[in-house]
Amino acid sequence: MEPNPSADLVRNTERGLYCAAGDFHIDPWRPVTRAVITHAHGDHARRGHGRYLATRASDAVLRARLGDISLDVLDYGEPIDIGGVRVSLHPAGHVLGSAQVRIEHRGEVWVVSGDYKVESDPTCAVFEPVRAHTFVTESTFGLPVYRWHRASRVFAEIDAWWSANAAAGRTSVLFAYAFGKAQRLLAGVDASIGPIVCHGAVEALNAAYRASGVSLPATARVTDPVAMDRALVLAPPSARGTPWLRRFGEYSDGFASGWMRLRGARRRQSLDRGFVLSDHADWPGLQMAIRESAAQRVIVTHGYVAPMVRWLNEQGLQANAFATEFGDEAAEAES
Numbered sequence: 001m002e003p004n005p006s007a008d009l010v011r012n013t014e015r016g017l018y019c020a021a022g023d024f025h026i027d028p029w030r031p032v033t034r035a036v037i038t039h040a041h042g043d044h045a046r047r048g049h050g051r052y053l054a055t056r057a058s059d060a061v062l063r064a065r066l067g068d069i070s071l072d073v074l075d076y077g078e079p080i081d082i083g084g085v086r087v088s089l090h091p092a093g094h095v096l097g098s099a100q101v102r103i104e105h106r107g108e109v110w111v112v113s114g115d116y117k118v119e120s121d122p123t124c125a126v127f128e129p130v131r132a133h134t135f136v137t138e139s140t141f142g143l144p145v146y147r148w149h150r151a152s153r154v155f156a157e158i159d160a161w162w163s164a165n166a167a168a169g170r171t172s173v174l175f176a177y178a179f180g181k182a183q184r185l186l187a188g189v190d191a192s193i194g195p196i197v198c199h200g201a202v203e204a205l206n207a208a209y210r211a212s213g214v215s216l217p218a219t220a221r222v223t224d225p226v227a228m229d230r231a232l233v234l235a236p237p238s239a240r241g242t243p244w245l246r247r248f249g250e251y252s253d254g255f256a257s258g259w260m261r262l263r264g265a266r267r268r269q270s271l272d273r274g275f276v277l278s279d280h281a282d283w284p285g286l287q288m289a290i291r292e293s294a295a296q297r298v299i300v301t302h303g304y305v306a307p308m309v310r311w312l313n314e315q316g317l318q319a320n321a322f323a324t325e326f327g328d329e330a331a332e333a334e335s
């Protein structure tokens with residue numbers, strides 16, 4: 001069937017975002033023949049597709065999470081032709097290998113962002129604005145209350161907490177998502193303060209990062225003979241409240257997440273500390289990415305969808321939403 005040039009280049013279907021002109025899906029949530037994957041978080045990269053296309057930088061992390069898949073890879077910026085549609089992947093700055101998908105067909109350009117952040121991060125390629133007629137954006141933190149401090153300042157807070165605990169002979173247990181956040185923390189903290197111990201779920205992703213050429217400080221397992229009372233322990237949120245933590249005796253705990261920006265989030269979870277660190281763009285970051293895409297039309301996929309659509313319409317842009325299955329925190333946390 002001839003593609004209808006007046007139809008949208010990407011539309012939402014029950015299997016996921018679909019480009020009919022090239023007959024492929026982007027981050028589909030049901031099994032499809034050909035899936036273009038923005039990044040390896042569980043809500044975007046699922047099992048069961050026939051063929052996967054992703055960035056070369058995401059090869060090791062995708063395989064660490066999905067096992068033996070049929071994967072084609074592209075370098076950032078390298079174009080490929082899929083059924084007459086030009087497809088290329090551009091840095092999203094979110095986690096290792098994360099990409100925005102640029103789709104060009106008969107002069108029309110769409111960019112699907114997946115998840116992104118605009119602050120630079122030594123564990124992945126820095127976000128690159130891509131011009132488009134239509135920009136499909138996330139809005140995980142799309143409210144004005146979400147404004148991040150520079151990561152260097154957050155790492156200094158974490159170092160100070162860890163140092164004080166080490167001086168008091170107390171283990172520091174820091175909860176963070178096993179893929180992406182944990183490695184960003186590893187690369188950002190001062191590893192001279194004490195040993196760094198990682199939960200098995202975190203260590204599996206550390207191995208994939210190291211295999212991909214990302215430099216991370218030395219890490220130990222809980223079974224290794226290290227001074228636990230001076231250690232920083234990185235564990236996934238799912239380890240909270242489990243017997244696994246008992247081995248550390250007296251410890252202080254913290255959580256590194258963008259959600260810690262919300263007043264009361266830390267207290268409600270009865271954590272000692274909350275560190276505001278996100279792998280998603282904050283409100284100014286989302287605005288900047290949308291502005292720099294120069295898109296006149298913006299489609300919002302997940303997060304604070306309604307407020308973002310309203311705000312975009314107020315700016316004179318044509319905005320609407322796709323109801324997707326992205327943004328599931330359990331899927332992001334799953335290791």
Ligand SMILES: [Zn+2]
Pocket residue numbers: 039041094115332
């Ligand atoms: Zn993600």
Ligand SMILES: [Zn+2]
Pocket residue numbers: 041043044114115326327328332
């Ligand atoms: Zn996501």
